[in-house]
Amino acid sequence: MDTDQHISRRSRIAILWRGDAASRQEATAQNSRFVRVFEALAASGIDAFPVVYDEAVADLVRDQLLTMDGVLVWVDPIHQGKTRATLDPLLREVAAKGPMKRSWVSAHPEIILKMGVKDVLYRTRHLGWGADTHRYATADAFRAEFPPRLRAAGPRVLKQNRGNGGQGVWKVEALPNADATVRVLHALRGSQPEEMPLEAFMARCEPYFGWGGCIIDQAFQPRLPEGMIRCYVSGTKVAGFGHQLIKALIPPPPEGPDSPQAQPGPRIMHGPDAAQFQTLRRLMEDEWIPQLMATLAIDEASLPVIWDADFLYGPRDADGADTYVLCEINASSCFAIPDEAPAAIARTVSDRIGRNMESDAGR
Template sequence: MLARGRPRGATQERMASMRYRVAILLPAEAELKQSIKIENTRFSGVAAALRGVGIEVECAPYTDEAVEDARAQLLRVDGVLVWVNPIERDRDRSALDALLEDVAAEGVFVSAHPEVICKMGTKEVLYRTRSMSWGCDTRMYPTLQALREELPRCLATGEPRVLKQDRGNGGNGVWKIESTTPVVQGNSALAPDARVRVRHAKRGSIEQEISLDEFLQRCEPYFSGNGRLIDQVYQPRLTDGMVRCYLVGDRVVGFGEQLVNALYPAAPGSNPRTAPEPGPRLYYPPTRSDFQPLKDWMENEWLAELCQTLALNATQLPVVWDADFLYGPKNSTGTNTYVLCEINLSSVYPFPDEALAPLAAATLARLEAAPRKRT
């Protein structure tokens, strides 16, 4: 909505700039596809912010069955902002990503672009950036055989590990695992029949005690196609909560804080079934004082390192994305350090209201930087 008292010339200038058209693409049930209006979805605020900077907005409900209809629609717009999870209704994004790559090649601005998601929006980014100051002891298992050979040696040290499938969401394919037996000096690897405690991060899961071999068998589906597993050492400060850092391009625009998160343990000595389910995430502006060190690290150190490591430039960063951090050990000055546990690009929502105006401005800037003729 225009502010009262805005000069008439500014209004005319803004309306004259409404030469760009953007689609908001979201998953839909095939039978409901035609009835969805963007004003009745959770993205109504995004649409309003885009219109506020003079961008026309349309809804693009997506199903794999109607991919050619989606192609025709996207080729008629200047840009598309995509909100579809890596796994949506038990389907992956292979058909959608192929479509987005095709329309991007025709000059349509796509955020987030599938190529960028592959570089920084999968768990492999944890391995590729493990030497950065947000990193920790991180392994990558490209095959089931590599997992069978290396994980038993990691577990023999007695440290819990967290395994994560390369692409997933909602805690699916994320496991905490640790040996149930004390560390034995000189024991270089756990035996296949060794007992381990495992807990899936998917909501409703409880801790189980099974054999290592049984757990390895459970992991086999994660290696289908180009699948792989990433292995990080467990962070003991998980119980202090998780901080989500929201960004528009290369600027931090807000924070989320979740005090009780996935894999939060039961109280010491209590039944594992009493472990709490994840709690709500609360949202904060980028000015929250105790998160300023994290903001400074992200904007002034980590983003440059990330882009250099992944061969990206800042203009390729999505118009909205986020990074999840657990607390690492405090440094010598008593300041919290942070350990990266995930970057999300595919379907970042909800986010702080403070992100809406920067998102709209960044979208307009991307469109103006590379205008195209619509078909």
């Protein structure tokens, strides 16, 4: 059944991103980076409105959102020292109090806390995308368990639970013939390898427990230089792929971390039908996404309208085929997106509005 026919009026959707007072005054659908999303929603009969968020105008943003049928949110967990500590309660309130109490938020803060944090790597380690993954819930557990694991298992990657842009992600390797000394490399762009006592490095990481609640520990993947595959998903359906030769956690060249040679390659975008990624697409749609939903107790209607899963190449299997290791899920601010993604977003939004209308009619 075509859900569009159940929409008795043009629905109103907010597209929200972080900005400042000046950009809030100047923001339009046409001058935003989301212009193609606005266009796709309009083509589906949905009115979309730009809403620029800053903590200083949180009350005004709340008033705007309470007039909407839904909101699509693009706000990073950490941006220039600002977090979502004020935004997330606001979005929870909007989801509970919107028009006819059926407004929805994508991605809802509760869904982000389930799938858009590094803890998802531990909770889903049993899936086919899993790797050697551990979780430290306290600083005491970190101090007790990480040193012997590092010595026994080789290079590790530590990740704070909430972050973006490489913040709080470290490659750690023990130095041979140097008791309790490690070489560490931050994934943040421009970082240089450092050698220091393991105790000092662990002390540097302990604030992550206050912000994110835990630290996730994965085995370093040696095929990292072959690039990262970003699988874009709208709801439960793959909307495209991006492949990028990343430089994070790879020591910079002799020319230095700011040199052209140290910069990541462009992310090459592909549609969902790209031949080289069909195995990954099948695994995602047929196995991993349903298993993710079951593991995290997320229903289809609650999945983000746009999200992505970042994969590294794992060890080749017995037949020489690629395997894939999940290194992150992005649900807070998934952008840039493939050319095919705006239409996929519009289809998912239209479907969810239609389902809400059907639900209201059945009450």
